[in-house]
Amino acid sequence: MSAGFIGYDLVRVLQLRTRVITAIEALRGVTSTDDAAADASTTARGVRANLEGPCLALLDRIIASDALLTWLSSFGGFDTLAPALTPAQATDAHRLAALARAVIGDDGHDGDELAALHQALGVASLTPRVLVGMFIALGGENTAALLVRLGEPSDDEDEQIAIATSVRSALATASRQHRFPGDFGAVLVDGFIDRLDDEFANPAAAMSFLFTNEAFGAELLAVTTRRVVEHERAAYPDGAGQVLWLPAYGSVLNRTFGDGDEHTAPGWMLSEDPMYAVLDALSRNGEAGRAVFTDDVHARYLLTERLYHYDGLHAVTAAAATAAAGPDVVPGAAEAVLVDASKVASAFVNFLGVRPYLFDQPLHPDASTAAATILGVHLFSVHNAVLSPEPMDAPAGKTIAIPDKFRTGPAPHGAFLDEAALDTVSNLAVRRDDGLATVRAALDVFQQQRAAVVAALLAEGAVVRDSDVNEAMVNAARLEAYFIERAGHQAEAIGRDKDEVISFFVDTATFGLGQINRKVGGVPVLSNVLSGAAGAAKEQLAGYEADAAREAEQYARAAADQLLYVWYRELHAAGIIDPDLPASALAGGLLVDWERYRQLPDDVRQTVEATLRESHGLPISTGAVIDAIKVAQLPTYQDLE
Amino acid sequence: MPSDSTADEYRQRAAHLRRLAARLDDVPLADVESWAGPDTWRSPGADDCRQQLATDRQRIAHAADDLRQRAWMFERQADAVDAAAATLLAFQAR
Numbered sequence: 001m002s003a004g005f006i007g008y009d010l011v012r013v014l015q016l017r018t019r020v021i022t023a024i025e026a027l028r029g030v031t032s033t034d035d036a037a038a039d040a041s042t043t044a045r046g047v048r049a050n051l052e053g054p055c056l057a058l059l060d061r062i063i064a065s066d067a068l069l070t071w072l073s074s075f076g077g078f079d080t081l082a083p084a085l086t087p088a089q090a091t092d093a094h095r096l097a098a099l100a101r102a103v104i105g106d107d108g109h110d111g112d113e114l115a116a117l118h119q120a121l122g123v124a125s126l127t128p129r130v131l132v133g134m135f136i137a138l139g140g141e142n143t144a145a146l147l148v149r150l151g152e153p154s155d156d157e158d159e160q161i162a163i164a165t166s167v168r169s170a171l172a173t174a175s176r177q178h179r180f181p182g183d184f185g186a187v188l189v190d191g192f193i194d195r196l197d198d199e200f201a202n203p204a205a206a207m208s209f210l211f212t213n214e215a216f217g218a219e220l221l222a223v224t225t226r227r228v229v230e231h232e233r234a235a236y237p238d239g240a241g242q243v244l245w246l247p248a249y250g251s252v253l254n255r256t257f258g259d260g261d262e263h264t265a266p267g268w269m270l271s272e273d274p275m276y277a278v279l280d281a282l283s284r285n286g287e288a289g290r291a292v293f294t295d296d297v298h299a300r301y302l303l304t305e306r307l308y309h310y311d312g313l314h315a316v317t318a319a320a321a322t323a324a325a326g327p328d329v330v331p332g333a334a335e336a337v338l339v340d341a342s343k344v345a346s347a348f349v350n351f352l353g354v355r356p357y358l359f360d361q362p363l364h365p366d367a368s369t370a371a372a373t374i375l376g377v378h379l380f381s382v383h384n385a386v387l388s389p390e391p392m393d394a395p396a397g398k399t400i401a402i403p404d405k406f407r408t409g410p411a412p413h414g415a416f417l418d419e420a421a422l423d424t425v426s427n428l429a430v431r432r433d434d435g436l437a438t439v440r441a442a443l444d445v446f447q448q449q450r451a452a453v454v455a456a457l458l459a460e461g462a463v464v465r466d467s468d469v470n471e472a473m474v475n476a477a478r479l480e481a482y483f484i485e486r487a488g489h490q491a492e493a494i495g496r497d498k499d500e501v502i503s504f505f506v507d508t509a510t511f512g513l514g515q516i517n518r519k520v521g522g523v524p525v526l527s528n529v530l531s532g533a534a535g536a537a538k539e540q541l542a543g544y545e546a547d548a549a550r551e552a553e554q555y556a557r558a559a560a561d562q563l564l565y566v567w568y569r570e571l572h573a574a575g576i577i578d579p580d581l582p583a584s585a586l587a588g589g590l591l592v593d594w595e596r597y598r599q600l601p602d603d604v605r606q607t608v609e610a611t612l613r614e615s616h617g618l619p620i621s622t623g624a625v626i627d628a629i630k631v632a633q634l635p636t637y638q639d640l641e
Numbered sequence: 642m643p644s645d646s647t648a649d650e651y652r653q654r655a656a657h658l659r660r661l662a663a664r665l666d667d668v669p670l671a672d673v674e675s676w677a678g679p680d681t682w683r684s685p686g687a688d689d690c691r692q693q694l695a696t697d698r699q700r701i702a703h704a705a706d707d708l709r710q711r712a713w714m715f716e717r718q719a720d721a722v723d724a725a726a727a728t729l730l731a732f733q734a735r
Binding site: 012013015016019020022023026027029030032034036037039040043044046047050051054055058062 | 654657658661662664665667668669670672673676677680681682686687689690693694697700701703704705707708711715
């Protein structure tokens with residue numbers, strides 16, 4: 001620190017420097033060639049020299065000292081900026097913050113202040129580092145206050161919206177590239193809450209605006225979301241958190257929100273409850289979503305308790321889907337990401353599955369797709385839960401080790417899915433066509449991969465029991481059947497033709513690389529619980545009415561045919577079976593894919609199927625596969641009698 | 642009113658000096674001085690700066706007053722020239 005200083009306020013020092021520069025520029029304009037003005041010109045030059053000399057030099061010595069950076073560091077988190085702000089950057093940051101404070105001021109908007117802030121935010125040379133400095137200098141509470149103020153009515157609404165957009169963009173950019181002090185997001189939310197009762201203020205719209213259409217850094221977004229949840233839970237433990245935000249006034253910023261549609265309320269109405277915008281922002285950031293949904297308290301609140309009247313669960317399910325099954329949840333991702341994604345999948349199923357009156361409210365079609373996407377990416381865990389159903393004592397998000405007969409080494413971990421909750425969420429997943437197609441695509445990939453794993457083991461000469469192979473095929477059929485059954489039920493529940501829906505589900509199988517080509521937690525797992533599936537199925541069938549069985553049979557046979565073909569194709573590709581097959585069924589020495597196969601003439605397909613069944617030498621029970629699928633459908637048809 | 646080039650010149654100079662004075666008035670030294678108080682900084686150097694600012698603000702104010710006074714004189718001179726010219730015209734018309 002420079003010698004001779006007793007004390008100073010650095011923000012005011014920076015503002016003083018700005019004013020000195022303004023005065024110097026004003027004096028520079030006082031020139032004249034008139035002899036009568038000679039004395040005045042001399043005085044102006046002298047005063048300017050004084051300002052530029054000792055006064056400005058003194059100010060610059062303070063700013064250039066390490067005192068400013070030390071002071072900034074005292075906010076916490078600033079030391080993560082490497083290197084820290086240069087004095088010039090710190091000056092810019094504080095100049096921006098000072099302008100923002102002037103806009104927030106209680107004296108009403110001054111057009112010059114708005115214009116100055118707008119102009120300053122638009123300077124191309126502003127770096128994210130300077131922007132972080134500005135927001136730190138301004139503080140979370142004042143950042144909220146600025147946005148709230150910019151939403152209040154005035155004669156400069158266009159300018160206000162433009163500035164608010166710049167502020168939003170600046171905060172998002174800065175949060176993506178630098179860490180903010182740990183409590184910035186929480187204080188930001190507190191700032192909005194503190195203004196709920198202000199005259200002409202609409203903090204809900206301001207906060208909704210902030211989190212609309214921008215991608216925020218994961219840390220800031222997660223901290224913000226958790227704080228919103230904490231405030232809402234404290235105020236309305238029954239889940240009616242939206243009441244906390246109900247605005248008494250309109251907002252200029254409402255002009256920026258879009259129209260609604262048949263499933264979602266218009267933007268100005270959604271903006272009455274900023275949770276929609278916050279969740280929407282989470283749906284663009286899986287890392288932030290995982291930081292929120294892996295906490296059971298927050299997951300329970302958001303998925304089980306919190307009421308959403310305006311969007312049919314679109315935002316919350318989209319946020320969870322990105323966290324559990326977003327584009328960064330892929331094979332090869334960091335172990336921590338996959339584990340957290342599995343926890344979110346578990347939380348999604350277990351908490352949403354016990355949500356009261358889930359199907360008694362209008363649901364957005366995308367909620368079905370989101371559920372299907374999560375189940376699809378975590379089909380490994382779903383498969384385990386279907387074959388080894390297990391209730392959970394109390395809903396939670398957790399992972400479990402899932403044993404796998406066809407895998408060496410430690411058992412991979414997957415999502416623990418409560419039996420009843422999985423039933424509910426599976427019904428949600430297949431409730432709409434997009435969800436149904438998503439599940440179908442995921443099953444295609446899953447079944448093909450599992451067949452390939454078993455075929456590869458056999459090809460390598462691994463010791464694999466015949467009964468295990470047969471069981472694997474039957475279990476694959478059980479998984480198909482699990483979703484076929486629910487598709488039929490849901491079709492009836494929403495007034496559609498069950499046959500049409502089941503037919504769609506069965507007939508759209510491609511067993512190629514579909515929309516979802518991911519799995520979490522390693523290879524598909526086979527249950528050791530089921531044994532003699534065929535026998536059990538036949539016993540169950542014996543009690544059912546013939547008509548129902550006949551209707552179920554039709555789809556069971558179709559589903560079984562394609563499932564078996566997938567398995568035979570993988571066994572053939574691995575060289576386990578090598579019969580003489582019609583040339584039209586082969587491509588490059590391999591059996592054609594299912595799409596092409598199903599288009600072959602009936603007689604060719606019958607020949608291929610008969611040849612494959614006779615040649616494999618494995619005790620695969622076609623009847624057991626068909627029965628496994630049929631049994632699951634029977635309740636659907638019997639319920640409808 | 643009759644006027645000659647000398648009177649116009651005086652008036653133009655007066656207007657120029659008044660504009661210059663107005664510019665001096667607009668130099669925000671009072672604002673600078675108010676921000677340079679002890680709530681912003683406290684040190685011997687700051688005291689010196691503050692004292693200099695006060696002196697300079699007075700100098701600027703005096704300079705502006707001086708310009709306005711000179712402008713007033715030019716305007717009076719212009720009026721005198723005009724009056725003299727009018728008298729001369731009246732005399733010649735007789």
